[in-house]
Amino acid sequence: MRAAVMYGAGDVRIEDRPDPKIVDPTDAVVRTLAACVCGSDLWPYASMPATDTGRPMGHEFLGVVEETGADVTGLTAGDLVVAPFTYSDNTCDYCAKGLHISCRNGGRYGFDGVDGGQGEAVRVPYAAGTLVKLPVAADSALYEQGPIGPAAFMRNITMTGGASPARAYIPELLADVLDGSITPGHVFDKTFTLDRTPDAYRAMADRQVLKALIRP
Numbered sequence: 001m002r003a004a005v006m007y008g009a010g011d012v013r014i015e016d017r018p019d020p021k022i023v024d025p026t027d028a029v030v031r032t033l034a035a036c037v038c039g040s041d042l043w044p045y046a047s048m049p050a051t052d053t054g055r056p057m058g059h060e061f062l063g064v065v066e067e068t069g070a071d072v073t074g075l076t077a078g079d080l081v082v083a084p085f086t087y088s089d090n091t092c093d094y095c096a097k098g099l100h101i102s103c104r105n106g107g108r109y110g111f112d113g114v115d116g117g118q119g120e121a122v123r124v125p126y127a128a129g130t131l132v133k134l135p136v137a138a139d140s141a142l143y144e145q146g147p148i149g150p151a152a153f154m155r156n157i158t159m160t161g162g163a164s165p166a167r168a169y170i171p172e173l174l175a176d177v178l179d180g181s182i183t184p185g186h187v188f189d190k191t192f193t194l195d196r197t198p199d200a201y202r203a204m205a206d207r208q209v210l211k212a213l214i215r216p
C-alpha cells in the first residue's frame with residue numbers, strides 16, 4: 001500500500017509499505033477513505049531529527065473495515081468507521097472514566113508497528129474499543145454529500161488542541177452530525193490526493209491551508 005512517512009523536519013514521503021494484516025485477534029484492518037493532516041503533525045514537521053527509518057504519519061481517519069480479528073465484536077467487514085486519534089480498549093479503568101488517551105492498552109498510530117492514518121489502509125489495535133461505527137453505508141449519498149461529509153468528526157478531534165478524550169465525545173456528537181446540527185467537515189479548506197500529502201504538509205506549515213483533507 002501507499003502511505004506517508006516522515007523522515008525528518010520538512011521531509012514527508014509517499015512510499016510503498018507492507019499491506020496491513022491482522023496481527024492480534026483484537027485488530028481490524030481499515031481501508032482509508034479520508035484522512036487529514038493534524039495541526040500536531042506540524043510539530044514533527046518543524047522539528048523532527050532526521051531518521052533513516054521514518055515514521056508513518058497520520059492519526060485521524062475514516063474508512064471501511066476490511067477484516068477483523070477473531071476477538072473483535074461489533075464490527076464486520078464493510079462497516080464505515082471513524083477512528084479517534086489514539087487507539088484504546090474502551091474497557092480499562094481509565095477508559096471507563098472517559099480518559100481513553102490514558103488507556104492501559106492504548107497507543108498512538110505510527111508507533112510500535114502500527115500504521116499511520118495517512119495511507120491506503122491501517123491495522124487498528126483494539127478495534128472494538130477504538131473504532132466508532134457510522135450508521136451509514138460507505139457508498140451512501142449521505143456520506144458523500146450529506147452533513148456527515150467526508151471526514152466528518154475530525155474537527156472535534158483536531159480542534160481541541162491536544163489530549164482530548166475524542167473517543168468519549170464521538171458517540172455523543174454523532175447524532176448532531178448526522179442530523180446536520182453541526183457540520184464539522186467545513187473545517188477542511190483544501191483536499192489533496194495521497195500522493196500530494198507532502199504538499200499538504202507544506203501548505204499547512206506555510207499557513208496557506210487551515211486543514212488539509214487527504215484522499216487515498
Ligand SMILES: [Zn+2]
Pocket residue numbers: 088089090091092093094095096100102103104105106
Ligand atoms: Zn482502556
